[in-house]
Amino acid sequence: MAEGMCSLLLLHLLLLCVVGSCELCHAWWTQNYCYDDEFCPAVVDYDTRGGPVAGKLNVHLVSHSHDDVGWLKTVDQYYVGSNNSIQVAAVQYILDSVILALQEDPNRKFIYVEQAFFQRWWREQSKHKQRIVKRLVKAGQLEFINGGWCMHDEASTHYIDMIDQTTLGHRYIKKQFNKVPRIGWQIDPFGHSAIQAYLLGAEVGFDAVFFGRADYQDIAKRRIDRTMEFVWQGSRTLGSTAQILGGVLNNLYVPPHGFEFDIASADPPIQDNPLLYDINVQERVDSFVKLAVEQGKEFRTNHIMWTMGSDFTYENANTWFKQIDKLIHYVNKDGRVNAFYSTPSIYVDANHAENIPWPLKLDDFFPYADRPHCYWTGYFTSRPTLKRYVRQLSAYLQVARQLEFLIGKRKVGPTTDSLEEAMAVVQHHDGISGTEQQHVADDYAKRLALGAAEVL
Ligand SMILES: *[C@@H]1O[C@H](CO)[C@@H](O)[C@H](O)[C@H]1NC(C)=O
Ligand SMILES: [Zn+2]
Numbered sequence: 001m002a003e004g005m006c007s008l009l010l011l012h013l014l015l016l017c018v019v020g021s022c023e024l025c026h027a028w029w030t031q032n033y034c035y036d037d038e039f040c041p042a043v044v045d046y047d048t049r050g051g052p053v054a055g056k057l058n059v060h061l062v063s064h065s066h067d068d069v070g071w072l073k074t075v076d077q078y079y080v081g082s083n084n085s086i087q088v089a090a091v092q093y094i095l096d097s098v099i100l101a102l103q104e105d106p107n108r109k110f111i112y113v114e115q116a117f118f119q120r121w122w123r124e125q126s127k128h129k130q131r132i133v134k135r136l137v138k139a140g141q142l143e144f145i146n147g148g149w150c151m152h153d154e155a156s157t158h159y160i161d162m163i164d165q166t167t168l169g170h171r172y173i174k175k176q177f178n179k180v181p182r183i184g185w186q187i188d189p190f191g192h193s194a195i196q197a198y199l200l201g202a203e204v205g206f207d208a209v210f211f212g213r214a215d216y217q218d219i220a221k222r223r224i225d226r227t228m229e230f231v232w233q234g235s236r237t238l239g240s241t242a243q244i245l246g247g248v249l250n251n252l253y254v255p256p257h258g259f260e261f262d263i264a265s266a267d268p269p270i271q272d273n274p275l276l277y278d279i280n281v282q283e284r285v286d287s288f289v290k291l292a293v294e295q296g297k298e299f300r301t302n303h304i305m306w307t308m309g310s311d312f313t314y315e316n317a318n319t320w321f322k323q324i325d326k327l328i329h330y331v332n333k334d335g336r337v338n339a340f341y342s343t344p345s346i347y348v349d350a351n352h353a354e355n356i357p358w359p360l361k362l363d364d365f366f367p368y369a370d371r372p373h374c375y376w377t378g379y380f381t382s383r384p385t386l387k388r389y390v391r392q393l394s395a396y397l398q399v400a401r402q403l404e405f406l407i408g409k410r411k412v413g414p415t416t417d418s419l420e421e422a423m424a425v426v427q428h429h430d431g432i433s434g435t436e437q438q439h440v441a442d443d444y445a446k447r448l449a450l451g452a453a454e455v456l
Contacts, residue, residue, distance in 0.1 A: 034275055041274065046329040048107040050340030052303065052350045057296045059288075059331075060342035060350070061324055063109060064309040065098075066188060066253055067091050069116045069150035071430035074443040078312070079120050086437075089312035091117040092124075099133060101317040102141045108321055109341040110314075111145040113185055115169030116425055118144075122176065137177045143343045144173050147181035149424035153433040154186065154193040155366065155380055156387055161394050165424035166204060183344040184209030184244070187253035187307070189429040190376040191368035197234030197361075201244030208245035208348045210305075212252040213376075214365045219248060223298040229351070230361040245348065246361060250298075254310045256291040261323040262313045270326040285334045288327060292337045301354040305347050383434030386441055390423070390432050393452055397423055400455035419451030 034040040052058045069075050072087045081090020095118065098110050112118055122130070136142040148166040173179055184200040186192060192211055200206045209232075214222075222228045232246035233239060254260065260267045272281045295304045314320055324341070331339040368376045381387075400416050409415060426444045430436045436444070 044272065044329070046325045047332070048105055048325045048328050048341065050107070050328060050332060050338065051342075051346075052340075053338040054302075056302065056338040057292055058303045058350065059292050059337055059339040060303060060305045060347045061308050061328070061339060062111060062305055062342055062344060062347070063314070063320060063324065064111045064113070064145075064253070064307060065091075065094050065314045066309065066311050067094065067114050067117050068188075068311070068430055069114055069425055069428040070440045070444065071436050072440070073437075074440050075116055075425055076443075079117055087312075088315075090315055091312070092121055093315045094312065094317070095121045097317040098314050099129070099136065099142075101321045102136050103132065105321070105325065106139065106141065107341055108325075109141050109143070109343055110317075111143050111185070111343050113144070113146045114150055115144075115147060115172055116149045116428075119169075119172055122172075134177060137179060140343075143345060144177070144179060144181045145183050145344055146185035147173050149421070150428035150431070151186060151188060152427040153429040153431065154189050154196060155191060156432050156434070157427050158391065158394055159195055159199065160398065161390070161423060161427050162199060163203065164397075164420070165427040166199075168420060168424045170204075180205070182207050183348060185344065186211045187249065188212060190379065190433070190435075192365035194232075194234040194362075194364040197232040197244045197246065198238065198242035199234075201232075201234070202238070202242045206244060207352075208247060208344070210247045210249055210344060211365075212249045212307075213368055213370070214248050215367075215369050216371055217369075218365070222248060225359075226298055226300050227359045228299060229358060231358045232361045236362070245351075245358065249307055250295050250304065251307070253307045255306055255308050256295070258287055259291075259306070259308070259327075260310065261308075261320045262310065263316045263319050265319075269323055270330065272326060272330070281330050284327070285330050288331050288339070289334065289336045292339075300356055300358075301351050303347060303350045303354070305342070305344070379433045379435055383441055386426075386434065386445060387432060389445060389448060390426055393419065393423060393448055396452060396455060414454035416455055419448070419455050422447035422451040 067078065070078070073083050073089065077083045078089050079091045081092060084090070102108050102110060125133070133142065148169040150165060152162050152165055170181065173181065184196070184206045186196065186209060189211065190213055192214070196209060200209050228250070229245065229247040231243055233243040235242045250256070258267050261269065268280060268284065270281060270284050271278050292304065308320060308324060328339050328341070331337060370376070397416060397419050400419070404416050425447060426432050431444055434441070
């Protein structure tokens with residue numbers, strides 16, 4: 001009886017193999033696995049070249065990392081990667097690994113924003129590494145966007161302090177790379193003041209400013225009207241002399257659903273190895289094209305931008321670049337849409353080249369609600385002592401700087417530098433706004449106090 005069962009089972013297995021329905025047998029029959037380089041199929045050489053193509057929907061893939069200059073951790077903790085039990089984030093490794101990944105393929109691009117972090121990193125690099133970074137910047141592979149010390153809050157900041165923190169970052173970029181950032185990138189601040197159109201457009205000279213947060217009902221209407229991008233005039237009096245191209249990003253500042261490729265992401269990577277299971281190239285390309293076409297309907301030109309990054313992403317830059325390389329290769333091979341590594345500057349140039357009229361925006365983007373009954377207005381007044389301290393020291397800094405200019409800056413001993421840097425750090429959208437943790441608020445106050453002690 002038992003013997004009979006066994007032979008029946010064997011017969012059954014054999015039958016499965018013959019019809020090829022058992023995966024193990026399938027592999028055996030078709031000999032589709034390959035254990036020796038000599039007999040393996042050729043490795044795919046991903047074609048990552050590309051740029052705008054006329055007559056196609058162009059998907060600008062913008063690799064970026066949003067690095068808060070203090071929030072749940074202090075600016076130094078974020079840089080170093082300490083206190084990871086609070087939040088896993090280490091900016092030093094982001095910059096280390098992005099630079100390596102950019103060197104691997106000249107078509108790859110990355111934008112970097114917060115100079116508070118970049119300058120911490122730069123000061124630790126060897127001359128050799130600095131030369132490599134300069135080459136990458138010159139080649140346009142690494143581009144500084146926004147380029148201020150932080151990404152300033154727009155509600156509780158004073159305009160002088162916004163100018164100062166932007167100038168501080170731009171001064172270093174000019175000195176080290178002889179470059180001037182072209183694009184505003186206020187992707188995370190919780191609402192936007194009209195003065196940005198004037199400050200960033202007329203004063204800083206940016207060509208455009210992009211942001212992620214605007215009222216949810218406003219965004220819903222803008223999608224329908226295709227007014228996500230607009231000419232923004234910050235002052236009725238100054239009119240077109242104080243304007244900038246403004247843009248609400250499609251999906252806050254993160255990739256469209258399913259295309260997040262950070263090291264711990266749950267989104268499916270592109271599996272294109274025919275020797276392994278679960279090939280998904282067609283499925284991934286189809287959902288890429290579907291999302292792009294949907295977004296294309298809500299924007300005015302044949303150009304759309306995908307923000308490929310999020311908070312403190314790219315600590316292992318390889319996981320992103322490897323997947324984006326594949327996406328570009330397979331999406332362009334498919335041909336329904338055109339995808340390529342891009343930056344906001346390239347995107348803005350392509351948009352301008354279409355020469356179409358933009359709708360006008362005259363006022364601000366306050367207050368910001370991200371859903372019904374959720375208004376981000378508490379931060380206008382929270383942590384009032386920190387807010388007051390910043391205002392007070394802002395006045396001191398202006399005075400001290402002018403006196404320092406008159407008597408000449410000291411080579412040794414106290415200067416206004418540390419107060420200037422502390423002021424720049426605290427303008428961050430989780431700084432003076434008050435949205436940071438208590439220990440981070442204490443850290444901001446400590447930096448201010450040490451800076452003030454030098455100038456008082
Ligand atoms: C951060 O880490 C340091 C060193 O491990 C520790 O002393 C400190 O308490 C931590 N801070 C917070 C807020 O957890
Ligand atoms: Zn942020």
